[in-house]
Amino acid sequence: MITLVDSSLRDGMHSVRHQFSPEHVAAVAAGLDRAGVDVIEVSHGDGVGGSSIQYGRAAFSDAELIEAAAGGVARARIAALLLPGIGTLRRLTEAQRLGATVARVATHCTEADIAEQHIAWAAEHGMTAVGFLMMSHMIDASQLADQARLMESYGASVVYIVDSAGALVPRTAAERVAALRDALLAETAVGFHAHNNLGCGVGNALAAADAGATWLDGSLRGLGAGAGNAQLEVLAAALERSGHATGAELFPLMDVAEEVVAPLMPRPQIVDRTALSLGYAGVYSSFLLHAERAAAKFDVEPRAVLMELGRRRIVGGQEDMIIDAAAELADRTAPAQTGSSPGA
Numbered sequence: 001m002i003t004l005v006d007s008s009l010r011d012g013m014h015s016v017r018h019q020f021s022p023e024h025v026a027a028v029a030a031g032l033d034r035a036g037v038d039v040i041e042v043s044h045g046d047g048v049g050g051s052s053i054q055y056g057r058a059a060f061s062d063a064e065l066i067e068a069a070a071g072g073v074a075r076a077r078i079a080a081l082l083l084p085g086i087g088t089l090r091r092l093t094e095a096q097r098l099g100a101t102v103a104r105v106a107t108h109c110t111e112a113d114i115a116e117q118h119i120a121w122a123a124e125h126g127m128t129a130v131g132f133l134m135m136s137h138m139i140d141a142s143q144l145a146d147q148a149r150l151m152e153s154y155g156a157s158v159v160y161i162v163d164s165a166g167a168l169v170p171r172t173a174a175e176r177v178a179a180l181r182d183a184l185l186a187e188t189a190v191g192f193h194a195h196n197n198l199g200c201g202v203g204n205a206l207a208a209a210d211a212g213a214t215w216l217d218g219s220l221r222g223l224g225a226g227a228g229n230a231q232l233e234v235l236a237a238a239l240e241r242s243g244h245a246t247g248a249e250l251f252p253l254m255d256v257a258e259e260v261v262a263p264l265m266p267r268p269q270i271v272d273r274t275a276l277s278l279g280y281a282g283v284y285s286s287f288l289l290h291a292e293r294a295a296a297k298f299d300v301e302p303r304a305v306l307m308e309l310g311r312r313r314i315v316g317g318q319e320d321m322i323i324d325a326a327a328e329l330a331d332r333t334a335p336a337q338t339g340s341s342p343g344a
């Protein structure tokens, strides 16, 4: 049985510049709950405590949003994302008090060790503790398995491969899931979080399920960073057709996608040339809007900025380097200065 996790109200926050209101959250969460989705993730796009100049200011606090989601559901579990260093244990305690029962603790894929305190706290305090290994395309399957084992040793009962850049394809996604499945205890679940930048979001999630992942993320209408996540209602239908039960009801899921989420989307969630460049260059999906802004400011191509970020292997938390890369590209393409003024 697959545990379906909806990220529209967290990853989708990147696409709406963290502007969802408690009313939006309550309406989407109620629709997901009616459709039988197991877990609903809610917070700023960069997790609890993410609202800042660096990551984008949210219109409402994580507390208001989590409370609204918890108030809107009868059976779904509410999840909060936390990136150690951005969010703190105080934020996680608050999320739990307001109704979150699943803690998703996210680190860069080589830095599982910074999640020890947060995963252990969540497990000790009765939450489902989930480890979330971001930018998982950057290391190979056996290195990922080592990092996943660390998260398991801290108390995670689920460990995710997170394709933050949407840079994986079905084969490389499945290889990584299989490596975790082999390395972890049988009672530890493996999860997969897709982005659609190479057009492989749903395909990668299906390949992950076939390789043994039992926690799968998606977003209604795909609403998420970059070209978005695996489109949840499509994923639910495709999983069912490929023999993986989810417990979700397809028509109510389609209805909340079409009637509640679609009208809230600022632009269609498509693989345009900038989003495709994210996947191709292996760049963090949430850099999309930052890179577009920096490119406009320095009058350079967003694609060139993304390729430069990929070359520099910039990761989450280094958002200021996006501006640096755009400024440097502008310098490189500016006409050479002679150093003397005309007529001097």
Ligand SMILES: C[C@H](O)CC(=O)C(=O)O
Binding pocket: 011, 045, 046, 047, 083, 106, 134, 135, 162, 163, 164, 165, 193, 225, 285, 286, 316
């Ligand atoms: C903080 C990131 O947006 C987490 C995530 O969804 C990803 O890495 O992908």
Ligand SMILES: [Mn+2]
Binding pocket: 011, 164, 193, 195, 224, 225, 285
């Ligand atoms: Mn994501």
